[in-house]
Amino acid sequence: MDSEDDMLDAESVDDFYSGDTATDSDNDDGADYEFMGNDSDDSDDIAVSRQQKNYTVLEEAEIRRHQEDDITTVSTVLSIPEVAASILLRHYHWSVSNVHEAWFADEDRVRKDVGLLEKPVVEYSNARELRELTCGICFETYPLDRINTAACGHPFCSACWTGYISTSINDGPGCLMLRCPDPSCGAAVGQDMVNMLASDEDKEKYSRYLLRSYIEDNRKTKWCPAPGCEYAVEFVVGSGSYDVTCLCSYGFCWNCTEEAHRPVDCGTVAKWILKNSAESENMNWILANSKPCPKCKRPIEKNQGCMHITCTPPCKFEFCWLCLGAWLDHGERTGGFYACNRYEAAKQEGVYDEAERRREMAKNSLERYTHYYERWATNQSSRQKALADLQQMQNVHLEKLSDKQSQPESQLKFIIEAWLQIVECRRVLKWTYAYGFYLPEHEQAKRQFFEYLQGEAEAGLERLHQCAEKDLQTYLSADGPSNDFNDFRTKLAGLTSVTRNYFENLVRALENGLSDVNSQGACSKTTSSNSVGGGSKGKGGRGRGAPRSGGPSRNSDDSSGWSCDQCTYLNVGSPTECQMCHQRRQNT
């Protein structure tokens, strides 16, 4: 998420807030609180690029145009027919420069390899042959107008050509390399002959193979791997991040074509996916979408995106989907806020017996894997849900909300921004669990710093998700315009930017391999045993993660900190305004 500056538009931020303090833009701590991509009027375009573009998404018409342009170039430069240029390009993986290089180095050799003959190898001179010829496949004799030949001159009748070409096309993309049927002859058979002799259906298939070849055999292009998506991506290799967002909104890694997985590298993703398929038989129970309510034991299905679950009446017990602990315990007092990320958390509080039991069992590697897998999968499905919610929001709720609250839809973009952020965060968070799984156990300092960052990010995300999901309901179901709608706007927009900030820190730190951690790990002055960042193992003398930078830091002295009313961030050393959202400190 390096350079999104070009996507930002400070003026439209002002539109949202009309001078609200939360947009105070002269903060100098380097964090950017602006909103991404809101200079676009296209509110239903959910594919907001967050990077400098080092790729282009191509739709079919553009692919064809690129392909035709390349063919024309080669045809012009080499003074050969376009059909020959197409055959050459196909042979050289659609690299114009490679074709030129090879051709000018040794034209004769290239012609021979590819099968582009300059003159026929068979000539007809006697009187009978000038009238009729025998087809080399059916051995029947035909008048010349029913005989066709490639550049070599080997005669075959139209019907046999049609059968020959059709057999090859139905055998697969090898038809793009078709040669004369004569076994001794290597003359290329190009699209001109296909168009002249094949059925309409076969012509269409051939043309699709040709288009596919332009993407698939080319080093610079790949198809979008999303099911049913027909866009391709052209990528400038060697230009930073591999993350690509297709016009269909699917984000994937150009390098390995798995779903976008920053901040985790391709190797880790491959290992993780392999691991998952190996473990999947053991994992069935995790995939089940229901868990028993910890109080009344009735099965509860998680149908909302956030982890805060409320059991159905009459029980109404509120609990955390991940640890099945009471939601009440997920407050500031426990140091958990909204977070429930660390399977080694909470020993110091002694509240989460369940979590503690799990931690002990984590010596068992399956249990350990289960911990990470479950959270990975939960975030995955939360992301799917959030994507669906986002669509729903765009297609249905936004209009309704606009009516209810008498707000123009253009002023409700902050809600879409929030949901876009949630979707992106769920994706990042999901992959941090694969990251955590492979982070060596013995790198204590790194582990703790990692869990600290992850906890911050997750807590921020849960707050944002709650606000976008549950708080919004109030305004959706209101009878008329709500007085505090602007407060809601400020809160949600503030949470969106704070959460983005958390996640950027997280991604940066993980991509650096947590290099900010003092590897000696002995320093404990920046974390407290009770804070989210603590992650203490409860064993004396063990070193703790000591974040030098790159993450929001917290002081050990709880008494000097204060929790922000707006975003709940626990501030230290900043007595007047919240370090995260710049909300003024309320007198307590």
Add this chain to the structure above:
Amino acid sequence: MQASRARLFKEYKEVQREKVVDPDIQLVCDDSNIFKWTALIKGPSETPYEGGVFQLAFSVPEQYPLQPPQVRFLTKIFHPNVHFKTGEICLDILKNAWSPAWTLQSVCRAIIALMAHPEPDSPLNCDSGNLLRSGDIRGFQSMARMYTRLAAMPKKG
């Protein structure tokens, strides 16, 4: 179906005429089914198959000649590219390198060429392939000659 029958009939007539031209190959069409053929080929000279006569069975598909015929040895033969039990032949022109311009006659010629020039790197008969690959030419030749004598030569007396 009609096209393949017509083409096979052309080959049949050609074979009748060529009998004298290629004395090493004798192609015979089944009396009742033009899609079934057998061939007798002579083992090429200066090979362990010299002096033997080998019988091939052809099964021609309806898409012939766009699809290749299926051919196998009916006579037992010790050869790296022929399955010792089934007689199946590993030859590129019978698979992906097939061209509809090939005929049953030219397939026979290609098989004779394969007998003279085995491809030990794609063996269907591993024992035979291993002998050749390990450089034991004499071992390979004596095995091949023994089977030629046992299976491909008319019994005397």
